[in-house]
Amino acid sequence: MTSDTQPRGERYAPRAIERAWQERWERDALYRTPDHVEGRPNRYHLTMFPYTSGDLHVGHWFAMAPSDTLARYFRMRGWNVLFPMGFDAFGLPAENAAIKGGVHPRDWTDRNVDRMRGQLKTMGATFDWAREVNTSAPDYYRWTQWWFVQLFKQGLAYRKQANANWCPSCNTTLANEQVVDGRCERCDTLVEQREMEQWFFRITRYAEELLDNDGLDWPEHVKLMQRNWIGRSEGAEAAFALERPAPDGTDEIRVFTTRPDTLHGVTFMVLAPEHPLVNRITTPEQQAEVRVYQERASHATEIERLSTEREKTGAFTGSYCVNHLTGDRVPIWIADYVLGSYGTGAVMAVPAHDQRDFEFAQQYGMPVRVVIAPPPVDGVPWDGSGLTEAWTGAGTLVASKQFDGMPSTEAKGAIAAYLAERGWGGPTVNYRLRDWLISRQRYWGAPIPIIYCEVCGPVAVPEDRLPVELPYDVEFRPTGQSPLSLSEEFVQTTCPQCERPARRETDTMDTFMCSSWYYMRYPDPKNSALPFGRAAADTWLPVDQYTGGSEHATMHLLYARFFYKVARDLGLVPGDEPFTRYYSQGQILGPDGRRMSKSRGNVVAPDDQVERWGADAFRAYLMFLGPWDQGGPYDVDSIVGVSRWLNRVWNVVTDPPALRQGEPGGRELRRAAHSTLAKVTEDLEAKRFNTAIAAMMELTNDMQKLRDEGTADEAAWDEATRLLTLMLAPPCPHIAEELWQRRPRIVTPATWSVHQQSWPEHDPAAIQRDTIDVVVQVNGKVRDRIAVPPDADEATARATADAQPRIAEQIAGKEIVRVVYVPGRLLNFVVR
RNA sequence: GCCGAAGUGGCGGAAUGGCAGACGCGGCCGACUCAAAAUCGGUUGGGGCAACCCGUGUGGGUUCGACUCCCACCUUCGGUACCA
Numbered sequence: 034m035t036s037d038t039q040p041r042g043e044r045y046a047p048r049a050i051e052r053a054w055q056e057r058w059e060r061d062a063l064y065r066t067p068d069h070v071e072g073r074p075n076r077y078h079l080t081m082f083p084y085t086s087g088d089l090h091v092g093h094w095f096a097m098a099p100s101d102t103l104a105r106y107f108r109m110r111g112w113n114v115l116f117p118m119g120f121d122a123f124g125l126p127a128e129n130a131a132i133k134g135g136v137h138p139r140d141w142t143d144r145n146v147d148r149m150r151g152q153l154k155t156m157g158a159t160f161d162w163a164r165e166v167n168t169s170a171p172d173y174y175r176w177t178q179w180w181f182v183q184l185f186k187q188g189l190a191y192r193k194q195a196n197a198n199w200c201p202s203c204n205t206t207l208a209n210e211q212v213v214d215g216r217c218e219r220c221d222t223l224v225e226q227r228e229m230e231q232w233f234f235r236i237t238r239y240a241e242e243l244l245d246n247d248g249l250d251w252p253e254h255v256k257l258m259q260r261n262w263i264g265r266s267e268g269a270e271a272a273f274a275l276e277r278p279a280p281d282g283t284d285e286i287r288v289f290t291t292r293p294d295t296l297h298g299v300t301f302m303v304l305a306p307e308h309p310l311v312n313r314i315t316t317p318e319q320q321a322e323v324r325v326y327q328e329r330a331s332h333a334t335e336i337e338r339l340s341t342e343r344e345k346t347g348a349f350t351g352s353y354c355v356n357h358l359t360g361d362r363v364p365i366w367i368a369d370y371v372l373g374s375y376g377t378g379a380v381m382a383v384p385a386h387d388q389r390d391f392e393f394a395q396q397y398g399m400p401v402r403v404v405i406a407p408p409p410v411d412g413v414p415w416d417g418s419g420l421t422e423a424w425t426g427a428g429t430l431v432a433s434k435q436f437d438g439m440p441s442t443e444a445k446g447a448i449a450a451y452l453a454e455r456g457w458g459g460p461t462v463n464y465r466l467r468d469w470l471i472s473r474q475r476y477w478g479a480p481i482p483i484i485y486c487e488v489c490g491p492v493a494v495p496e497d498r499l500p501v502e503l504p505y506d507v508e509f510r511p512t513g514q515s516p517l518s519l520s521e522e523f524v525q526t527t528c529p530q531c532e533r534p535a536r537r538e539t540d541t542m543d544t545f546m547c548s549s550w551y552y553m554r555y556p557d558p559k560n561s562a563l564p565f566g567r568a569a570a571d572t573w574l575p576v577d578q579y580t581g582g583s584e585h586a587t588m589h590l591l592y593a594r595f596f597y598k599v600a601r602d603l604g605l606v607p608g609d610e611p612f613t614r615y616y617s618q619g620q621i622l623g624p625d626g627r628r629m630s631k632s633r634g635n636v637v638a639p640d641d642q643v644e645r646w647g648a649d650a651f652r653a654y655l656m657f658l659g660p661w662d663q664g665g666p667y668d669v670d671s672i673v674g675v676s677r678w679l680n681r682v683w684n685v686v687t688d689p690p691a692l693r694q695g696e697p698g699g700r701e702l703r704r705a706a707h708s709t710l711a712k713v714t715e716d717l718e719a720k721r722f723n724t725a726i727a728a729m730m731e732l733t734n735d736m737q738k739l740r741d742e743g744t745a746d747e748a749a750w751d752e753a754t755r756l757l758t759l760m761l762a763p764p765c766p767h768i769a770e771e772l773w774q775r776r777p778r779i780v781t782p783a784t785w786s787v788h789q790q791s792w793p794e795h796d797p798a799a800i801q802r803d804t805i806d807v808v809v810q811v812n813g814k815v816r817d818r819i820a821v822p823p824d825a826d827e828a829t830a831r832a833t834a835d836a837q838p839r840i841a842e843q844i845a846g847k848e849i850v851r852v853v854y855v856p857g858r859l860l861n862f863v864v865r
Numbered sequence: 866g867c868c869g870a871a872g873u874g875g876c877g878g879a880a881u882g883g884c885a886g887a888c889g890c891g892g893c894c895g896a897c898u899c900a901a902a903a904u905c906g907g908u909u910g911g912g913g914c915a916a917c918c919c920g921u922g923u924g925g926g927u928u929c930g931a932c933u934c935c936c937a938c939c940u941u942c943g944g945u946a947c948c949a
Contacts, residue, residue, distance in 0.1 A: 254943090254944090257869065261867095261945075262945085268949085289948095291948090292949080371947085372947080374948090376949065380949045381949080389949075390949085463949090587944085657878095658889090665878085666876095666877075668877065670876095673889095674888085674889040723878075723888085724879070724888080726888080728887090810884090812929075813931095815883095815884050851929060853930075859883050861883080862929090
């Protein structure tokens with residue numbers, strides 16, 4: 034038989050088809066999602082909205098194409114699926130563009146939004162554009178400001194003097210996530226700490242609840258990252274009495290420790306250099322040394338942090354405190370290995386049982402007092418001699434008065450309880466999570482809606498006067514102050530409470546605030562009285578399936594959970610968690626297997642791929658290249674395989690073999706089609722897009738073979754093409770639509786589109802076989818295979834196997850010790 | 866350092882403890898073409914004429930049987946980093 038090498042019909046021309054169907058779908062408002070549809074339960078699917086950087090990149094496609102496939106699949110399964118899209122449109126790049134290129138951030142952003150919306154439309158996704166949100170639009174950021182006011186009223190927003198990441202080159206503060214290895218993400222300049230008056234959100238109030246994420250259907254590694262980020266530590270707080278109270282009356286230092294069992298081993302005290310008590314307790318003769326050290330610590334922190342194997346440094350304050358448990362006089366030092374922002378900013382140093390304290394003690398000749406005896410080594414008990422490094426494990430207490438002989442694990446609780454009894458502290462829980470600094474000295478963000486009044490203090494802008502609009506006419510000078518502060522027109526106002534002249538806050542809010550609630554806006558995007566109505570929230574929230582990158586594990590996803598809990602406490606939303614299910618896709622890499630970046634020249638432009646291969650092939654390739662959660666390199670040469678497949682699909686459907694009733698092979702074709710359907714259904718449910726597409730390729734290959742042979746059974750062929758087209762609809766919506774229309778189905782004007790069809794059910798009877806291949810092994814090695822009925826018993830299988838010459842040869846002259854039979858799978862002879 | 870994920874052909878990757886390498890790229894052979902590209906068909910883990918042997922990072926273990934489970938180690942990637 035010779036293969037037909039020339040396509041007999043019309044060639045597959047993806048771009049023309051795709052444009053035409055996108056227009057038609059839009060004209061028919063096919064993806065408009067009403068709040069309620071009779072007989073279709075609601076389901077909210079969401080993929081992270083893009084930042085308006087200017088161009089959609091492959092990463093966006095990699096995130097969105099599979100998400101869209103999933104949304105389409107659930108639509109076909111009978112759900113009314115909300116799958117919205119919007120733009121995360123505030124942020125620093127817009128402002129930098131303004132400083133560098135003389136383009137206003139508003140114009141730069143609007144232009145990018147238009148461009149990216151157009152690019153998103155080439156994807157052919159089911160986005161309901163009627164629900165689009167744009168975080169930089171006044172009717173959106175009005176509500177971002179409204180959120181700030183609610184948090185302020187709840188006591189969850191507060192103002193505090195604090196150290197902030199400061200980039201001396203960009204002249205602005207940076208968010209933690211914009212500091213990479215101590216350097217500015219954009220210009221690579223070393224980041225400094227600068228003390229400034231800042232606004233914070235009290236996310237720590239929700240630390241315990243945020244820690245509890247066990248019930249969430251999220252990837253374990255993301256939940257773990259969040260738990261680590263929150264960093265719950267159980268321990269004790271212990272007070273040490275100051276030998277001489279500070280001038281302001283402070284008479285003790287409180288420390289947090291996870292090792293109250295080592296309290297009798299304290300030989301010195303260490304405060305963070307910026308600890309507020311330092312200046313008050315430093316003795317006159319130590320002033321100079323302490324000042325120099327503080328100065329050095331504040332300026333050089335980031336640079337020094339980068340040097341590995343850093344030596345411990347510090348300075349003595351000249352003051353002492355008293356360990357209540359021992360009555361010992363303990364010198365108070367400062368050192369930059371103690372962080373001002375964790376615990377109480379003060380540490381009790383136990384060099385014998387903490388490696389950092391040990392190193393510090395070595396450096397400055399401080400005594401090392403062992404209070405936990407390590408367990409015996411090789412039966413030899415610890416001999417009480419000195420240590421070469423800290424013993425941080427468990428052991429038995431020694432030199433600890435009444436606690437001597439107690440196991441350290443037990444002593445933790447006992448000593449903590451003893452502290453509480455005496456009023457010297459007690460058991461406590463400490464978190465690594467810090468309050469969220471939301472102030473930004475930038476223009477392109479939502480202005481913080483606060484007015485400072487000489488008399489009333491900070492006053493929230495009344496809700497009916499929101500939004501506090503960003504003035505368009507602003508000077509963009511990189512001065513390190515918010516450009517808003519240069520606009521007297523913006524700054525000058527009156528106090529909403531007492532009507533006296535007052536000044537506006539000129540900082541704007543961290544853009545993570547905009548994205549902390551955007552998913553709550555989609556259900557009710559046009560509401561002008563509230564951020565969203567309770568009815569809309571009950572209709573759609575929480576999000577059933579959220580997808581996005583795991584780089585947001587400890588930022589956006591944590592902030593969003595915090596916001597949702599606040600919203601719950603305000604009675605705005607149902608449930609406790611915003612995202613019932615979350616799936617984090619991997620990262621798409623350049624063809625060289627490295628992160629795509631312009632400087633490496635390994636960036637793949639989606640527009641080019643779409644132009645060359647079509648959106649369907651591009652979508653399918655992104656899903657085919659590997660497991661979605663793993664990501665991987667984008668191989669510009671491999672996409673051709675997917676393109677060839679779609680060509681074959683096209684040829685097979687538009688130009689079938691001669692079809693006749695009762696042609697042999699009908700049953701096999703039917704089996705192939707239905708087992709493919711079963712496999713694809715299972716894979717889509719589990720988000721295994723790569724193997725789903727591989728299965729469809731196999732079915733296509735089977736059909737191609739029949740086409741080459743020239744004939745096929747009409748009923749089986751027709752069913753196979755119908756099933757293949759329906760299975761193709763979620764991943765490759767355009768070609769599926771075109772093929773659906775070319776072979777007219779049961780079409781009513783109201784449900785003309787393939788995307789309005791139901792997902793088919795596979796017929797288990799069609800997959801049944803008369804005989805199946807069973808592997809025959811000898812000592813676990815495959816020697817042959819036999820065909821037996823699926824329900825054959827061991828005797829039947831064995832009889833068949835015994836008749837095989839190859840098996841007979843293998844077991845001849847040997848003793849059969851055991852026979853293992855797994856029905857439908859294998860028969861294993863264990864011989865000796 | 867700590868936490869997490871992963872190591873399978875030339876490459877991307879498949880495999881409820883049961884035929885390792887599905888599917889695809891690339892390679893090779895062929896068809897079409899004046900030719901090339903594109904397209905289509907065949908073939909393709911390594912060794913061996915063959916029977917067969919060797920193969921899933923390394924070393925051990927459990928099992929009739931291990932890519933899969935357990936222990937130790939090595940490597941890569943991601944996160945985090947003096948967190949008291």
